[in-house]
Amino acid sequence: MLHKLFTAFIMLSVLNISAQKTLPIYLDDTKPTEQRIEDALSKMTLEEKIAMVHAQSKFSSPGVPRLGIPENWMTDGPHGIRPEVKWDEWQQAEWTNDSCIAFPALTALSATWNKNMSLLYGKSLGEEARYRNKNVILGPGINIYRSPLNGRNFEYMGEDPFLAGEMVVPYIEGVQSNGVAACVKHFALNNQETNRHGVNVIVDDRALYEIYLPAFKAAVQKANVWAVMGSYNKYKGLQGCHNSFLLQDILRKEWSFDGAVVADWGGVHNTKESIYNGLDMEFGTWTDGLTWGASNAYDNYYMAKPYLDLIKSGEVGTKELDEKIRNILRLIFRTNMDRNRPWGSFGTAEHAVAARNIAEEGIVLLKNKEALLPLDIKKYKKIAVIGENAIKMMTVGGGSSSLKARYEISPLQGLQERIGAEAEIIYARGYVGDASGNYNGVVSGQNLTENRSAEELKNEALKIAKDADVVLFIGGLNKSDFQDSEGNDRKELELPYGQNELISELAKVNKNLVYVNISGNAVAMPWEKEVPAIVQGWFLGSESGSALAAVLLGDVNPSGKLTFTFPVALKDNAAHAYKAFPGGDEVTYKESIFVGYRWHEKEKIKPLFPFGYGLSYTSFQYSDLKADKTKITPNDKITFSLTIKNTGKRDGAEIVQLYISDVKSSLPRPIKELKGFDKVFLKVGEEKTVTFTIDKEALSFFNDKEHQWIAEPGDFQALIGASSADIKAKINFSLK
Known part of the structure; x- marks a missing residue:
C-alpha cells in the first residue's frame, strides 16, 4: 500500500510541477502517442527499463515512479475479476470488498451468438476491472475446441474460428472502452492441458491459418486488442511465450500488432529467446502458480538480472529492450495514463442484470x-x-x-x-x-x-x-x-x-x-x-x-x-x-x-447434436432466399437476403446461419464453412428480412505452398441454415 501511495505521490508531484512550467511531452496527452513514447523512453535508465519487462509481484509490474509512469496491474478473467492475493504469495489477501459479479463462462457467451451480448459482457467486465484499478484483464480465451476432453474448453468460444472471431471483437471493444486492456489468450495452439508446459504441437500451415489463428487475427486487426498472452505449449520446438514464428513473423509482421505481449504465468524458459523472439512482459516465473515463491524471486526472472547482465557484458544490445519498452508504454498510455477513461463500477445490480441476460x-x-x-x-x-x-x-x-x-x-x-x-x-x-x-x-x-x-x-x-x-x-x-x-x-x-x-x-x-x-x-x-x-x-x-x-x-x-x-x-x-x-x-x-x-x-458421421443447433418454444419459417447477383469478381461483394418469420405462439429469437460451400477446389476443403450469422428477435407473427454481405475473403482458403489466401474462380453455394445440419435454403453463384 505504501508503495502505491508513493507512486501516486510522485506522479501528482510531476503533474503539479509540470502545470507550473512546461508539461513534459510524455505526460502531455495532447501530443501524439508515439512522440510521448519516445520522450519517456529517452528519459529512462537501463535499470528502469529492465524493471518494466518483468513482474514485481504476483500480478503487477513496475512503472517508473521517478517519471510518474504508473505500474501495470493484471487480473485474471475472463469471467469475473479475481480476488486479491498477497504481494508475494498466492494466499488470499482477505479483502472484504473484492467479491465480484461472476459472469457466465465464455462457452455460454458464445452460445448466445449475439454480438450485442458480447459487447455488454466486455463493457461490464471492464467496468469491474477499472473500479478495482486493474489495467489489464487476462482474457478472453479463444483457443479452438479441438477435443471435448480439453479441461479448459469452458473458457473458450467453441470449434469454429469465424464464430469465435466475430464474438471476441465486441468483447474486447467493451473491455477497452473502460481504459482497461484485454489480453487475448493463449496465443497459440493451446488446445489441451495435458503436458501443457512441454508438448510440441505439429500442425500444417493450412490448419494453423484457417482454424487456429483467425480469431486471434480478428482480435488484433478488427478489435485492436492492446495485449496478447503467449501460450504454454511449444510450436516448432519453441515455447509459445517466446516463439519467433508466432510472435514476430505472424503477430508483429503479418498482422502489425502494436500492443504488449504478456507471458502466461510460468511460461518463460529462456532469456535469449525472450529477448529476441517477441516477448515484452514476463510474469509468474519461479512459481507453479500455487506453492512456490520467494520475495526475491523477481530478480531471478529470465528478463531481470540475467538480461541486465547480458547487456552490461556487451553480449546483447538494447535495441530489443527499447522495443519492449515502447510496447509497454503504449499499453500504459492507453490505460493507466489515459486521463479520460471512466471510473468503473463493481458488483452492481446493473452488472447482475447483464450477467443474467447473457446467461x-x-x-x-x-x-x-x-x-x-x-x-x-x-x-x-x-x-x-x-x-x-x-x-x-x-x-x-x-x-x-x-x-x-x-x-x-x-x-x-x-x-x-x-x-x-x-x-x-x-x-x-x-x-x-x-x-x-x-x-x-x-x-x-x-x-x-x-x-x-x-x-x-x-x-x-x-x-x-x-x-x-x-x-x-x-x-x-x-x-x-x-x-x-x-x-x-x-x-x-x-x-x-x-x-x-x-x-x-x-x-x-x-x-x-x-x-x-x-x-x-x-x-x-x-x-x-x-x-x-x-x-x-x-x-x-x-x-x-x-x-x-x-x-x-x-x-x-x-x-x-x-x-x-x-x-x-x-x-x-x-x-x-x-x-x-x-x-x-x-x-x-x-x-x-x-x-x-x-x-x-x-466423414458422414451423425453427431449427437450438431454445431449451431438449438431448439425453441416457438417456430420459425425461412423463405425467399435471394442474391443481388449470381456472378462476382474478386473486387465485388455479394449480398444474400431472406425472410424469417415467427410462426409459433411465443415471441422469440432465431439464429440464422450462413455457410459457404466451394463446389470444386484444387485443395481439399470442408463441405461448408460458417461465414455469417444473425440473431433475429421476432414477436408472434412478425417477419423480418435478414441480409448477409460477403466478399472474396469468405470464399478463400490458405494456400500453404504460396503462403497466401486464395479465392479460386469457380462455382460456390450459399447455404442458409438453422444449424450446420439443418439447411433451409441454397443459392448458387460463381467467382470469375
Whole structure:
C-alpha cells in the first residue's frame, strides 16, 4: 500500500510541477502517442527499463515512479475479476470488498451468438476491472475446441474460428472502452492441458491459418486488442511465450500488432529467446502458480538480472529492450495514463442484470419431446429436483478463472424462488461428485459432506422421482480436476460419478424427465432416447439459478445454439479418430482443417447434436432466399437476403446461419464453412428480412505452398441454415 501511495505521490508531484512550467511531452496527452513514447523512453535508465519487462509481484509490474509512469496491474478473467492475493504469495489477501459479479463462462457467451451480448459482457467486465484499478484483464480465451476432453474448453468460444472471431471483437471493444486492456489468450495452439508446459504441437500451415489463428487475427486487426498472452505449449520446438514464428513473423509482421505481449504465468524458459523472439512482459516465473515463491524471486526472472547482465557484458544490445519498452508504454498510455477513461463500477445490480441476460440467451434447448418444456406448474404440482449440480457452487474452482463471487444463485434456489408456493419442490442429491468448496484459498462456504452410501442416495432419488409429477435432473460436470478445469484434461466423454446409470433408472420410474447438463464441454448421453427433454446449462455465474428457472418455466424463450459438436462417442471426434489427443512430448494435428462439424460432415458421421443447433418454444419459417447477383469478381461483394418469420405462439429469437460451400477446389476443403450469422428477435407473427454481405475473403482458403489466401474462380453455394445440419435454403453463384 505504501508503495502505491508513493507512486501516486510522485506522479501528482510531476503533474503539479509540470502545470507550473512546461508539461513534459510524455505526460502531455495532447501530443501524439508515439512522440510521448519516445520522450519517456529517452528519459529512462537501463535499470528502469529492465524493471518494466518483468513482474514485481504476483500480478503487477513496475512503472517508473521517478517519471510518474504508473505500474501495470493484471487480473485474471475472463469471467469475473479475481480476488486479491498477497504481494508475494498466492494466499488470499482477505479483502472484504473484492467479491465480484461472476459472469457466465465464455462457452455460454458464445452460445448466445449475439454480438450485442458480447459487447455488454466486455463493457461490464471492464467496468469491474477499472473500479478495482486493474489495467489489464487476462482474457478472453479463444483457443479452438479441438477435443471435448480439453479441461479448459469452458473458457473458450467453441470449434469454429469465424464464430469465435466475430464474438471476441465486441468483447474486447467493451473491455477497452473502460481504459482497461484485454489480453487475448493463449496465443497459440493451446488446445489441451495435458503436458501443457512441454508438448510440441505439429500442425500444417493450412490448419494453423484457417482454424487456429483467425480469431486471434480478428482480435488484433478488427478489435485492436492492446495485449496478447503467449501460450504454454511449444510450436516448432519453441515455447509459445517466446516463439519467433508466432510472435514476430505472424503477430508483429503479418498482422502489425502494436500492443504488449504478456507471458502466461510460468511460461518463460529462456532469456535469449525472450529477448529476441517477441516477448515484452514476463510474469509468474519461479512459481507453479500455487506453492512456490520467494520475495526475491523477481530478480531471478529470465528478463531481470540475467538480461541486465547480458547487456552490461556487451553480449546483447538494447535495441530489443527499447522495443519492449515502447510496447509497454503504449499499453500504459492507453490505460493507466489515459486521463479520460471512466471510473468503473463493481458488483452492481446493473452488472447482475447483464450477467443474467447473457446467461438466459446462452442456454440451449437440445431436446423437447412432446413439449415437456416449458414446465406447466399448474399441471405439475410436485417437482423432484435431483443432482449435486442443483446445489453446488460453480464459481469456485476450475483454475485461474475461479472467483470469489458476491453471490451465486444455485439452480435449486432459482427454481424455489421462481415457483414459490405454486408447486412443491422436493430435492435429492442422487450422487456425490465433489464435496469440496475450496480453490486457491477461496472458500465457497458450502458443506457438501455426505455420509450416506451411494446406494442410499440412489434409492432416495428414485423414491422421490417415482412420486413426482416431473423430474429435473441437474447434473453434468463440475470444476474439479480432470473435469472442466485448468491443468488437467478430462479422462473420458462419459458423465462422472455414476450419473448415466442413475439417469436411466430415473427414466424408468418417471417418463417426465428433464436433464439439465451443467458443463463447458460435450458429454456422452447413452440414455438420450430415454429422456424426453435435455437442456445445456453451462456454467452461468452469479445468476445461474435465476436464468435456468426463467428458461425452464418459460419466462424466457430459449435462443442459444451450440458452438461445438456433441459427438455420440469419443471416436467420432477427429482428434480421437486419429488417436492424436493428447499425445506425449509431441502432438500432431492429423485431422488438419477438419475440426468439429467439418470432420463430421466429411466423414458422414451423425453427431449427437450438431454445431449451431438449438431448439425453441416457438417456430420459425425461412423463405425467399435471394442474391443481388449470381456472378462476382474478386473486387465485388455479394449480398444474400431472406425472410424469417415467427410462426409459433411465443415471441422469440432465431439464429440464422450462413455457410459457404466451394463446389470444386484444387485443395481439399470442408463441405461448408460458417461465414455469417444473425440473431433475429421476432414477436408472434412478425417477419423480418435478414441480409448477409460477403466478399472474396469468405470464399478463400490458405494456400500453404504460396503462403497466401486464395479465392479460386469457380462455382460456390450459399447455404442458409438453422444449424450446420439443418439447411433451409441454397443459392448458387460463381467467382470469375
